[in-house]
Amino acid sequence: MNKLDIRDKAEVLKLMGHSTRLLILEELVKGAKCVTDIKDLLEIEQSNLSQHLSVLRNLKIIDFYEDGVLRCYYIIRPRMVDALFTFISGNYPIERRSCEEVRKEGERLKTKKVKKAKSN
Amino acid sequence: MNKLDIRDKAEVLKLMGHSTRLLILEELVKGAKCVTDIKDLLEIEQSNLSQHLSVLRNLKIIDFYEDGVLRCYYIIRPRMVDALFTFISGNYPIERRSCEEVRKEGERLKTKKVKKAKSN
DNA sequence: TGCTTATATGATAATATTATAATATAGTCA
């Protein structure tokens, strides 16, 4: 991945990395909801919710249809949200590698001048 | 997922959401590397790198073996890093739903008193 | 001993994010 791509991806991860926003998505996965209902479910201030909704809108993860006075928010990239929850729900064990192997790989690349201390 | 879990997951996402840290992981996926080599590859300050490494260590995503004066960093949760890159590399199309369907779902839950404006 | 390399830590300034509070808009209802 090139540096610009990485920057974008990092940005997305970072912006998804907020518990309120994850909770909003969890609710919307269950079905479209209007702002007030989300606010009641999450028990947060309306203005704060509005800000988070706007972050998710900018990320093109959600959008809304107006229904009279209501705005019904829904997920417009369901596969992305699925993949996100799959990722964060995963169980990822620690798998240590052997000291010798890691040391061999990790030797200085450029100036191989560095002499290694006794590796005990 | 409960709220505490969500908080943890959000924290992880947010911490992974930094381009320098993603670039570090990209390098380490290719193989263990010592600090100076990572620094040269990424062209960043050593102290800054050290901070990012420490964030990744705290997340239990990387660790190191000492090799004399070198510290060879490597990934200790390869499946997590794999899953992460799989997630961020994915292509997730926008899939809009119909206005009618969304509106129906999105009606106020609690007080159904709200009368809807003409839906044109 | 004093220099150099490798790495970490602490302090700080610049910047970004968040929650909160205040205000704004627009539709509905009495």
Add this chain to the structure above:
DNA sequence: TGACTATATTATAATATTATCATATAAGCA
């Protein structure tokens, strides 16, 4: 008209993150 509901926006203060700079430690070398 005036009150009320739903939602967004703006300003702001509190907080967090980042990069940079200076300093610290420890090993090896001349």
